[in-house]
Amino acid sequence: MGKQAEIVTSSEGEVFDVELEADILKANRELAAENHAKLKQNGITSIDVMGSVGSGKTSLIKAIVSVLKATHRIAVIEGDVTTTIDADIIASEGVPTVQVNTGKECHLDANLIKKALGRIHLSELDLIFIENVGNLICPAEFPLGSDKRLVVISVTEGPYMVVKHPMMFYEANTVAINKVDLSNAMGVDPFKLKADISKVNPKATVVMTDCRSMVGISEVIHSLGLK
Numbered sequence: 235m236g237k238q239a240e241i242v243t244s245s246e247g248e249v250f251d252v253e254l255e256a257d258i259l260k261a262n263r264e265l266a267a268e269n270h271a272k273l274k275q276n277g278i279t280s281i282d283v284m285g286s287v288g289s290g291k292t293s294l295i296k297a298i299v300s301v302l303k304a305t306h307r308i309a310v311i312e313g314d315v316t317t318t319i320d321a322d323i324i325a326s327e328g329v330p331t332v333q334v335n336t337g338k339e340c341h342l343d344a345n346l347i348k349k350a351l352g353r354i355h356l357s358e359l360d361l362i363f364i365e366n367v368g369n370l371i372c373p374a375e376f377p378l379g380s381d382k383r384l385v386v387i388s389v390t391e392g393p394y395m396v397v398k399h400p401m402m403f404y405e406a407n408t409v410a411i412n413k414v415d416l417s418n419a420m421g422v423d424p425f426k427l428k429a430d431i432s433k434v435n436p437k438a439t440v441v442m443t444d445c446r447s448m449v450g451i452s453e454v455i456h457s458l459g460l461k
């Protein structure tokens with residue numbers, strides 16, 4: 235064994251079902267456009283919330299909802315592989331919440347969101363948040379039809395989340411670096427994460443947040459143009 239690691243890229247391995255995958259992505263994009271049109275017809279602003287497992291997506295949505303619910307009519311679609319834990323947390327804010335369980339899938343898709351939108355009284359809303367399944371890989375490829383994308387990472391995932399998963403950040407409008415209250419304990423510099431994000435996507439607004447103390451929440455709201 236040499237001192238440097240061997241690298242095998244996917245282009246060297248067998249790639250199955252390339253055409254099938256292209257069809258699925260195309261069909262998803264078409265349904266996403268339909269969802270977008272439906273949301274716009276109803277005058278609704280929609281925000282995708284994506285990010286790593288346990289980074290604080292639900293906590294951030296809950297914090298934002300707690301601030302905006304006095305002035306906006308809000309609903310939340312909660313995507314999870316299983317359980318209604320996140321939906322129950324959000325429902326405690328008193329806003330309509332739809333749980334979408336993806337079963338074996340590691341991401342939401344536009345068809346699932348189309349179904350979820352059918353369960354909501356769209357004419358009674360101003361704003362929808364969609365929390366995707368927690369991971370930094372698959373959700374990036376499946377647009378849902380939303381206006382903006384909020385990506386949430388946290389210092390507890392270590393210092394390399396952005397450089398290892400740049401795709402998730404390409405389309406982000408806002409990135410929250412969450413749990414900054416734990417930066418010292420984790421030995422992770424949030425400003426280094428911020429610099430990594432700005433390299434990958436210079437247009438994204440990066441906000442440091444601590445959802446437990448409501449730090450950075452109004453900046454996130456402002457950066458998404460919601461207030």
Ligand SMILES: Nc1nc2c(ncn2[C@@H]2O[C@H](COP(=O)(O)OP(=O)(O)OP(=O)(O)O)[C@@H](O)[C@H]2O)c(=O)[nH]1
Nearest residue numbers: 287288289290291292293368412413443444445446
């Ligand atoms: N210390 C600290 N803990 C936080 C913060 N934000 C969230 N947490 C905690 O982190 C844990 C995970 O938070 P969630 O909001 O459920 O994270 P999530 O990204 O929605 O998780 P999944 O949906 O399971 O991927 C919970 O115990 C939260 O209370 C924060 O800013 N600081």
Ligand SMILES: [Mg+2]
Nearest residue numbers: 291292320365
């Ligand atoms: Mg969650």
